[in-house]
Amino acid sequence: MEWNETIIGELKALWAEGLSTAEIGRRLGISKNAVVGKAHRLDLSPRPSPIRRTDRPQGAQAPAPRVTGPTLAPLPSGPQTIAAPTAPAATTVSPVAIKPVAPRRLAAVAPAAVARVSACCWPVGEPGKPGFHFCDGAAVAGKPYCAEHAQLAYVKIRDRREDAA
DNA sequence: CCCTGATTCGC
DNA sequence: GCGAATCAGG
Numbered sequence: 144m145e146w147n148e149t150i151i152g153e154l155k156a157l158w159a160e161g162l163s164t165a166e167i168g169r170r171l172g173i174s175k176n177a178v179v180g181k182a183h184r185l186d187l188s189p190r191p192s193p194i195r196r197t198d199r200p201q202g203a204q205a206p207a208p209r210v211t212g213p214t215l216a217p218l219p220s221g222p223q224t225i226a227a228p229t230a231p232a233a234t235t236v237s238p239v240a241i242k243p244v245a246p247r248r249l250a251a252v253a254p255a256a257v258a259r260v261s262a263c264c265w266p267v268g269e270p271g272k273p274g275f276h277f278c279d280g281a282a283v284a285g286k287p288y289c290a291e292h293a294q295l296a297y298v299k300i301r302d303r304r305e306d307a308a
Numbered sequence: 309c310c311c312t313g314a315t316t317c318g319c
Numbered sequence: 320g321c322g323a324a325t326c327a328g329g
Contacts, residue, residue, distance in 0.1 A: 144320095144321065144322075146320080146321085161310065163311085163313085164313060164314095165311080165312075165313090171320090174322070174323075175312090175313085176321095176322050176323055176324080176325095177322050177323090178322095179313060179314065179315090179322090180314095180315090180321065180322050180323090181320090181322085182313095182320090183313095183314070183315080183320080184320070184321080189313095189314090190313070191313085191314095192313045192314065192327095192328085193311085193312045193313060193314080193327085193328050193329055194312075194313065194314075194326080194327040194328040194329085209325075215316075
């Protein structure tokens with residue numbers, strides 16, 4: 144697996160969009176283990192794990208009893224709360240992130256652009272092709288897009304169906 | 309059984 | 320560094 148900057152950017156983008164590891168793996172054509180492993184290595188967001196490792200049958204070393212500090216960091220309303228890969232409630236809004244051509248951020252642009260959560264990450268152009276860039280406008284609070292692109296990204300289901308069909 | 313993410317460990 | 324195998328919970 145070639146983890147060049149582009150694909151790492153894709154991984155980060157999809158990861159940030161709240162997709163499951165398996166889903167990311169499917170989209171990138173790799174296994175979910177690869178996704179998880181790389182994400183872990185990249186120190187990506189420790190997403191809410193469905194499990195809680197109680198015991199270590201393998202190593203069997205009891206790790207230092209972590210002093211359960213109130214390290215609970217409730218993520219602010221980020222993209223991951225709205226970009227569910229599965230079908231959202233019909234009456235609410237739905238990000239087009241579930242569409243085949245999902246707006247996504249690619250780290251190929253610049254680290255700064257990715258780091259700045261407040262910048263609109265609406266893709267302009269074809270990823271990988273010259274001239275491709277992100278809107279980079281001021282993003283709406285809690286959303287990865289600027290007001291203009293947020294309108295495109297978050298459309299009502301009933302409005303979208305004609306468009307999508 | 310399907311899904312999920314985390315960790316381990318041979319490579 | 321990589322990721323399959325494995326663990327573990329829903």
